[in-house]
Amino acid sequence: MEYRTSFLLLSFAQFFVPFLIFVSIYLLFQRFPTIAGWNLYEVAFCYGIIHIGFSISECIGRGFDSFSPLVRKGLLDRFLLRPQSIILQILGSQFEFTRIGRLLQSIMVLGFAIIHLDIVWNFQAILTLIFMIVGGVFIFIGIFMLGATLCFWTIEGIELVNILTDGGREISQYPLNIYPEGIRRFFTFIIPFGVVNYIPLLFLLGKIQTSSLVVSILYTATPLAGIGFVFPCIFIWNLGLRHYSSTGT
């Protein structure tokens, strides 16, 4: 908080950077009324979910996102000595305040979408929405952990991991059915962004009608697969941790 103007400008910028991306989507929809059968508000819903997930995970998962200094300077050794879960310690090590701006704008976009869409907000729909957001947060944290795990071998952070976080975020802000088969599969079964917005949205927006209760519960539960994504990540992280040998002086 030493540089006040700078802090304000940064939070302000964190608001406007993604906001202008949304404005661009809005402007594109002025020229093209639909994209693969989805209108502006439906895409805005997709966008809102993924960006809320991203900004929350950036707030709490910052320790993993900027992990390479911990390895490079040997600071991780201190964490290893404490009788607490390493993952919890790293999650708690840093909290990024300026990301509030990004969170705020994504909530606004989601609100904008919800106002314009007529979804019946019964208990099941609300539960689906909550699962979608939680699932998104877990996927991003999982990717941050994978990127951090790489640091055990490379010491330096790897820029290519950004293809998965930033790229995945940009790709899945549109419904996945606009992409070719290969990309759609990758972002459904490998990095499962599709399960937290595209698939449950098919159900929420009534693009898929179902009378069977079991099927509708399955749709509500799909975002939980996003939480499941974090378990293999934790496993890989633990493998990396076992490999860790301190760079310390």
Next chain:
Amino acid sequence: MRYRQSNVRSYIAYFFLQIKQGLQYRTAAIAGAITQFCWGFMLLFIFQAFYQSNIQTQPISYTQVVQIIWLQQAFLAFFVLWFRDNDIFTMILTGSIAYELCRPIHLYSFWFVKLISARLSSASLRCMPILLVAAFLPAPYSLKLPPTMEHFLYFFLTLFLGLVLLVTISMFVYISTFYTYSAVGSMLLFAVFGEFFAGLIIPVPLMPLWLQKIVYALPFRYTCDVPFRIYAGHIGIPEAIVSIFIQLGWILLLVVLGRLLLQKSLQRVVVHGG
């Protein structure tokens, strides 16, 4: 602060030194090229979906959008505003700028050379692999040659002037560090609006008309929108010639303004650190 008459040779020597330094970051360049390539494909798919889902004719064809997207990815290092030179920021924040002020050089020209050579070396490493691969892609996604040789010539000319113009614009970000002390915020804010008005987020012809009027009144589109659309054949030769004069006008204006502002901020410079 002193403005001694300085010798052009020292700037040229510094230019080549910086280029050499920049060319060392080969691994980073490869990673960058791959990222840019993936990004380009993502945009191609999104625009393709938009074009295929709607039948009305658009002010710019999909093939032309494809050309613009590949050129953007290839020459990204020329035109992104968030590309920052940490040396200059550190100079201002740590106070080592005091040393720079003692040298018999003109600070504005010195920074200008530093920034332009950094962008040149970074882009020269990245553009070739992207352009080559993009040229050999299957039909709707491939990078084609411009419609005529004349378009090609005007593309190069406006691309070069666009780079010069962009560096004069980015100079204001560095100068603003004298006032805000940390450049990240002002940089991001400036970068995101600048890139938007330059047509890097959505191509200028796809913007609504009222917005295009604003875009045409600002300098940003004369950096990359003009050369890329000349290449794609979306801007004809007569308009290209007019654009060159507008580019020159903006460069002149911004250099004069930038020098004045730098001079002013150096008068009140506080050297941090002891």
